[in-house]
Structures are given as structure tokens and as C-alpha cells.
Amino acid sequence: MRPSDRVTLEDVARAAGVSRATASRVVRGDTGVTAKKTKAVQAAVASLGYIPNSAARALVSRRTGTVAVVIPEPDQMIFSDPFLTQTVQEISRDLDEADIQLVMVFGDQSGHGRRAAKYLRNGSVDGAIVISHHRFSGQVEAIMSVQIPVVFIGRPVAQASPNSWVDLDNVSAGRLAAERLLECGARRPAIITGSLDMVAAHDRLRGFREVLGRVGIDPVLLEGAFTAESGRAAGEALAPRIESGEIDGVFASSDLMALAALEAWRDRGLRVPDDVRLVSCDNGPEAAAANPPLTSVDNPTDILGRAATDMLRAILDETWDGQPVLVPARLLVRQSC
Structure with missing residues (x-):
């Protein structure tokens, strides 16, 4: 065969000593072909440099890839x-x-x-x-x-x-955040939610409230939007209440909001965790690199x-x-x- 000739599926089948249908099944990755024949076809594909015609395959499979x-x-x-x-x-x-x-x-x-x-x-x-x-x-x-x-x-x-x-499991994420704040001594917590038209934000709030409700605590709620801007705005809104002792723990429903709130508090001279405990959600690289490093619920991408x-x-x-x-x-x- 000349190098300029295009290798066809028939060439592969001939070299492997199998039928064209068997060669086609192996190339498509179908099951039901013996290991011996599969190996022979794969060896022929490699040695001949066969490249499947994706356009033709798409016509048959109706797949675009x-x-x-x-x-x-x-x-x-x-x-x-x-x-x-x-x-x-x-x-x-x-x-x-x-x-x-x-x-x-x-x-x-x-x-x-x-x-x-x-x-x-x-x-x-x-x-x-x-x-x-x-x-x-x-x-x-x-x-x-x-x-x-x-x-x-x-x-x-x-x-x-x-x-x-x-x-x-965002309900469990909210529960874990509430449980950790309670373990750390927080008794006047707040939550910065994500947009409450999103199920994740609603579920994290539900789990958070569920745990705190068992001990008679109704957390302060500020609705954010899973953005740095909304996190900073919430952090600034909470700052006077942290300074007065009205708030002693915060669950920010994303790392992005937590980091922005942390920066707002730092600008006011407030310290985490000395003045307010902070838990976030996502556990991205930024959470571990923060100062202080954030306790965070893992949201494994x-x-x-x-x-x-x-x-x-x-x-x-x-x-x-x-x-x-x-x-x-x-x-x-x-x-x-």
C-alpha cells in the first residue's frame, strides 16, 4: 500500500484477519468481541495508522461528539x-x-x-x-x-x-457549619447566604437553621449572591454588630463571600477568630491560603x-x-x- 493511500476500515479488517463488521465494532468500542480479535484489530489500527472517519461515524450514530x-x-x-x-x-x-x-x-x-x-x-x-x-x-x-x-x-x-x-449535600453542609460554630462557642451566629433563588443557598440555610433551632437560636440572615461584592457588603453590614458583641460567629455560604467579608472586617480592625468565628463553603485553594486559613465545607469540583x-x-x-x-x-x- 502506498503511503499516500488513505487507510480504510477494510484494510484494518484484512490485516487483522477479521470481518469488516468485527473491525468496526472494535473501533467503535462495542462489547461482544473476543479479546483475541480485539487485540488483532487494535494492532492493525496502530500499525496502519488508521484514523476513523468521524463524519461518517456521526451520520450512523447521529452523534456530533x-x-x-x-x-x-x-x-x-x-x-x-x-x-x-x-x-x-x-x-x-x-x-x-x-x-x-x-x-x-x-x-x-x-x-x-x-x-x-x-x-x-x-x-x-x-x-x-x-x-x-x-x-x-x-x-x-x-x-x-x-x-x-x-x-x-x-x-x-x-x-x-x-x-x-x-x-x-448542601443541607448537611449547613448543618456542619452550624455545629462547628457551636463547638467553637458561638451563640449569636449569622449567615451570609447565596442568592435564595438557588437551591444550594436555600439548602445550606435550611441545614444551618435546623441545627441552631435545636438549641433555640435563630440566626441573623443576610442574603448575598455568591459574589465578592455581596460578601463585602454583608461583612460591612455585620461589622458594627460584631463590634457590639451582638454577632459572634458567621457562616458565609461560599469562600468568595467569606474572603470579602474577612477583608471588610480587617479594615475595621476586627480579628478572626478572636472577635468573630468564621466558617465558609467550597474549600477552594483560596480558603487554605487565607489569613487566617478558613474552616470550610468541601464542595469538590x-x-x-x-x-x-x-x-x-x-x-x-x-x-x-x-x-x-x-x-x-x-x-x-x-x-x-
């Missing part, structure tokens, strides 16, 4: 929130290992997800992973209407909520990203067991509380 990651957040938050960027990086790595292309879709909030849904319907992608969705009326429903597999990172709430989601890509691939391959994935919460204790 592309997955969308949808983030219904403002652009500035997508690129400044460590949780979002780390989760996308993990998904990208996992899809790359499977030779699947990732495309980003920035979902519109004003249109309740309709623009993103319109794109997902056009046949450009095989499936979608949605991160950081809100409980806007119709947002989840719009995305679920696209008739392609969709996996949510974050438990969705809709009229007919799907089971295709992975999430941290590697586990969530891998679980979401595995679930989506299982749905596409029709091997999914139909069950969501709930990741147990774990508290990393450091100097802030």
Missing part, C-alpha cells in the same frame, strides 16, 4: 467565581479524555433560559451539562424541553424535576465534574441507572473557627 456546558450567570461572575471556573476545567478534562468537544453556552437570565434552549435544540450538541441554575420561573423547564440529555450540577427544582443531577460527565455519557450510551448523585459534605477545620 460535542457537549455544551450551560452557565446561566452574568459573564463577570463566570470568570471570577472559582467554583464555576474549577468545575468547568474539570468537565473539560473529563470530556477531553473521552475525545468529546466542549462548547460554552452562557444562558440568559432575562429570557428564563429560552435562548440557551433554542441553541441546544439546533442539533449542534449531543447533550448538555448545566451549572449554577436559578429557580427562575421556567428556566429549568425551558432547558429540559430540548429533547437531548441534560445533566444538572446542582439539584433542580421544577414542576417535573429530572433525576439527572449531581450535587453536594473534581468529584462533581466527573460525576456529571460520567452521568451524561451513561445517558447517551443508554446505561444510566436513573439515579442522581448526592456527594457527602465534609468539613475542613482550620484556624478561622
Whole structure:
């Protein structure tokens, strides 16, 4: 065979001593081929330098080899929130290992997800992973209407909520934060929540209140937005009450908000944990590097990203067991509380 000739599947089958159908099954990764024949085909592929015709394969399988990651957040938050960027990086790595292309879709909030849904319907992608969705009326429903597999990172709430989601056990995260503050002696705690139209923020608040309610404590609540700006604003609002002794412990529902609040308190001469104990959630690298290092509930982007890509691939391959994935919460204790 001349080097300029394109190697075909028939060439591979001939070299391996198998039928074309068997060679095709091995190249596609199908099961049901003996180990001996699989090895022979793989050796022929390597020696001949065979490259599968992805366009032809797509026509047969109706797969594009592309997955969308949808983030219904403002652009500035997508690129400044460590949780979002780390989760996308993990998904990208996992899809790359499977030779699947990732495309980003920035979902519109004003249109309740309709623009993103319109794109997902056009046949450009095989499936979608949605991160950081809100409980806007119709947002989840719009995305679920696209008739392609969709996996949510974050438990969705809709009229007919799907089971295709992975999430941290956020209720337990709130419980762990409350328990730690109580263990450290806090008796007048506050919570800086994320946006309460997000399930994660609502669940962390629920777990926090549940533990404190058992000992007759009703925490002070300030609603943030999972942003540094909202964390600093909440920190500044709490500062006079910390100075007066009215507040002695704070659970900030994300590292980003906790770090911003910490900076606001430092500017006022308030010290953590001497003047106020602080617990956060996410356990990103910034939490461990803070001064003082933050006690934080782990929100493992590697586990969530891998679980979401595995679930989506299982749905596409029709091997999914139909069950969501709930990741147990774990508290990393450091100097802030």
C-alpha cells in the first residue's frame, strides 16, 4: 500500500484477519468481541495508522461528539467565581479524555433560559451539562424541553424535576457549619447566604437553621449572591454588630463571600477568630491560603465534574441507572473557627 493511500476500515479488517463488521465494532468500542480479535484489530489500527472517519461515524450514530456546558450567570461572575471556573476545567478534562468537544453556552437570565434552549435544540450538541441554575420561573423547564440529555450540577427544582443531577449535600453542609460554630462557642451566629433563588443557598440555610433551632437560636440572615461584592457588603453590614458583641460567629455560604467579608472586617480592625468565628463553603485553594486559613465545607469540583460527565455519557450510551448523585459534605477545620 502506498503511503499516500488513505487507510480504510477494510484494510484494518484484512490485516487483522477479521470481518469488516468485527473491525468496526472494535473501533467503535462495542462489547461482544473476543479479546483475541480485539487485540488483532487494535494492532492493525496502530500499525496502519488508521484514523476513523468521524463524519461518517456521526451520520450512523447521529452523534456530533460535542457537549455544551450551560452557565446561566452574568459573564463577570463566570470568570471570577472559582467554583464555576474549577468545575468547568474539570468537565473539560473529563470530556477531553473521552475525545468529546466542549462548547460554552452562557444562558440568559432575562429570557428564563429560552435562548440557551433554542441553541441546544439546533442539533449542534449531543447533550448538555448545566451549572449554577436559578429557580427562575421556567428556566429549568425551558432547558429540559430540548429533547437531548441534560445533566444538572446542582439539584433542580421544577414542576417535573429530572433525576439527572449531581450535587453536594448542601443541607448537611449547613448543618456542619452550624455545629462547628457551636463547638467553637458561638451563640449569636449569622449567615451570609447565596442568592435564595438557588437551591444550594436555600439548602445550606435550611441545614444551618435546623441545627441552631435545636438549641433555640435563630440566626441573623443576610442574603448575598455568591459574589465578592455581596460578601463585602454583608461583612460591612455585620461589622458594627460584631463590634457590639451582638454577632459572634458567621457562616458565609461560599469562600468568595467569606474572603470579602474577612477583608471588610480587617479594615475595621476586627480579628478572626478572636472577635468573630468564621466558617465558609467550597474549600477552594483560596480558603487554605487565607489569613487566617478558613474552616470550610468541601464542595469538590473534581468529584462533581466527573460525576456529571460520567452521568451524561451513561445517558447517551443508554446505561444510566436513573439515579442522581448526592456527594457527602465534609468539613475542613482550620484556624478561622
